[in-house]
Amino acid sequence: MSFYVTTPIYYGNGDPHLGHAYSTMAADILARHMRQRGEDVFFLTGTDEHGEPIAQAAEKQGITPQQLVDRSAERFRDMGRKLGATNDFFIRTTDPQHEDEVQRLIARMHERGDIYKGTYGGWYCTSCEAFYVESELDEGRNCPIHRRPVEWIEEDNWFFRLSAFRDRLLAHYDAHPGFVRPQARGNEARRMIELGLEDLSLSRAQVEWGVPVPWDPDQTIYVWIDALFNYWTALQYARPGEDLVARLWPPSVQLMAKDILKFHAVIWPALLMSAGLELPERLFIHGYVLKGGERLSKTTGNVVDPFPYIERYGLDALRYYLAREIRFGEDGTFTDETFAQRYASELANDLGNLLSRTVRMVERYRDGVVPADPGDDAELAAEVAGRVDAVREAFDRLDLTGALEAAWGLVRRLNQLVEQRKPWELAKDPANDRGLDQTLASLAEGLRAVAILVWPYIPGSAEKVLGAIGQPPDGVGLDRAAWGAGVPDARVAPVPPLFPRVEVAAT
Numbered sequence: 001m002s003f004y005v006t007t008p009i010y011y012g013n014g015d016p017h018l019g020h021a022y023s024t025m026a027a028d029i030l031a032r033h034m035r036q037r038g039e040d041v042f043f044l045t046g047t048d049e050h051g052e053p054i055a056q057a058a059e060k061q062g063i064t065p066q067q068l069v070d071r072s073a074e075r076f077r078d079m080g081r082k083l084g085a086t087n088d089f090f091i092r093t094t095d096p097q098h099e100d101e102v103q104r105l106i107a108r109m110h111e112r113g114d115i116y117k118g119t120y121g122g123w124y125c126t127s128c129e130a131f132y133v134e135s136e137l138d139e140g141r142n143c144p145i146h147r148r149p150v151e152w153i154e155e156d157n158w159f160f161r162l163s164a165f166r167d168r169l170l171a172h173y174d175a176h177p178g179f180v181r182p183q184a185r186g187n188e189a190r191r192m193i194e195l196g197l198e199d200l201s202l203s204r205a206q207v208e209w210g211v212p213v214p215w216d217p218d219q220t221i222y223v224w225i226d227a228l229f230n231y232w233t234a235l236q237y238a239r240p241g242e243d244l245v246a247r248l249w250p251p252s253v254q255l256m257a258k259d260i261l262k263f264h265a266v267i268w269p270a271l272l273m274s275a276g277l278e279l280p281e282r283l284f285i286h287g288y289v290l291k292g293g294e295r296l297s298k299t300t301g302n303v304v305d306p307f308p309y310i311e312r313y314g315l316d317a318l319r320y321y322l323a324r325e326i327r328f329g330e331d332g333t334f335t336d337e338t339f340a341q342r343y344a345s346e347l348a349n350d351l352g353n354l355l356s357r358t359v360r361m362v363e364r365y366r367d368g369v370v371p372a373d374p375g376d377d378a379e380l381a382a383e384v385a386g387r388v389d390a391v392r393e394a395f396d397r398l399d400l401t402g403a404l405e406a407a408w409g410l411v412r413r414l415n416q417l418v419e420q421r422k423p424w425e426l427a428k429d430p431a432n433d434r435g436l437d438q439t440l441a442s443l444a445e446g447l448r449a450v451a452i453l454v455w456p457y458i459p460g461s462a463e464k465v466l467g468a469i470g471q472p473p474d475g476v477g478l479d480r481a482a483w484g485a486g487v488p489d490a491r492v493a494p495v496p497p498l499f500p501r502v503e504v505a506a507t
């Protein structure tokens with residue numbers, strides 16, 4: 001089965017911040033988990049590089065738009081690398097193959113009669129690159145997202161007959177109740193469609209930094225249309241000579257936050273219908289990362305740079321914290337305090353100490369060789385099986401936080417096991433040999449399952465866990481999480497603390 005997952009393509013006029021990192025990490029966690037299941041995964045991310053704000057930003061900096069987007073594309077690529085993102089391609093909307101394919105799609109929509117010429121006047125937010133109707137603005141005529149004044153813009157341009165898609169869109173929502181998740185966002189999108197859709201101005205006469213309308217080169221294609229099509233165009237050229245469309249289309253999951261719900265849940269499906277392409281299976285709208293009650297955003301100046309956290313606590317700590325603290329699908333607040341707390345109590349204590357204790361006890365009591373499982377721990381074996389199922393089911397619902405909690409339940413269970421069985425007491429009397437063997441075998445086996453279950457979130461640490469208990473670090477397929485699927489006679493290999501104490505408080 002193929003699994004095609006996308007993030008939004010990020011604006012090429014800003015620096016990456018923790019909000020972007022959040023979407024990329026979530027997509028990466030999902031992609032890694034699906035690979036663990038043996039699915040044919042393709043994970044796409046990239047940058048959105050056309051449009052007026054980019055041209056304006058370049059002018060301000062005294063460079064060309066191309067220079068600006070080259071620079072920011074590199075920054076976003078670098079963000080992905082630093083986050084350990086395993087994306088299979090990085091699309092840039094200035095890629096010539098993308099531009100050609102967008103022109104081809106627009107021409108097809110034109111031929112089908114879904115595009116016509118008209119005059120448009122409307123309230124335009126240059127930051128959103130979107131028109132608003134009066135009722136969407138506040139009393140001061142400010143954009144609802146950026147809370148900045150909008151401008152009245154009037155021009156002749158090409159229109160997409162979005163209004164004509166109302167019934168087809170509603171029928172699609174009815175036939176695919178899981179199309180937009182969480183449900184509340186699906187309801188919100190459905191209401192936008194029900195309330196009536198205005199045709200969408202699809203080209204711009206004044207914007208030069210864009211893809212020319214093929215039959216009217218004085219106009220450029222509205223950047224949002226150009227951007228949305230990236231999810232399709234990437235498959236045309238990401239692997240030259242390979243038909244990725246046949247293998248992967250339509251997308252399985254498209255991730256984003258609610259700021260771009262309307263574009264993805266209303267306009268994007270209509271564009272696909274018009275171009276004669278299949279619609280994505282699922283759009284998942286995750287929440288905002290907030291700081292001080294406000295969402296992180298360049299426009300409000302409220303941004304958090306993820307990289308100092310990676311330097312201080314390590315990459316896995318950041319991935320873990322975001323997945324755990326911000327319930328996937330809901331807004332959540334990033335704070336230095338909760339970060340430090342979760343790092344110390346969950347990563348360093350729950351998992352890090354469990355590993356170091358287990359390794360130490362196997363060394364001390366069994367000369368470093370993990371005893372064979374004498375088979376007395378049926379209950380724990382059943383618990384592992386149950387947790388593997390729970391993780392799988394949570395991922396099916398895209399409950400990334402729930403899956404991590406389900407996996408962490410096993411960490412807690414193993415810590416309880418240590419406290420209940422007290423291997424150091426058992427070791428005092430050879431009559432307890434079998435019990436001690438069983439306890440050590442169960443701890444190692446439980447840790448092996450934990451490592452596999454948490455690998456999508458904290459891959460580097462999970463691989464260290466496997467190495468420390470003498471298991472191949474690349475044996476992370478989900479079926480290997482089954483009790484007893486490990487390599488026998490494993491020899492532990494002590495490692496430095498997985499999550500060393502961090503002295504300096506984060507700023």
Ligand code: MSP
Binds near residue numbers: 007258
């Ligand atoms: N370029 C458009 C998207 C085009 S997709 C065809 C765009 N770019 S953006 O750089 O503004 O990225 C917006 C997306 O970044 C959000 O939808 C979300 O995925 C992510 N986030 C940006 N800030 C965020 C938070 N504070 N919290 C969570 N996600 C955030 O819109």
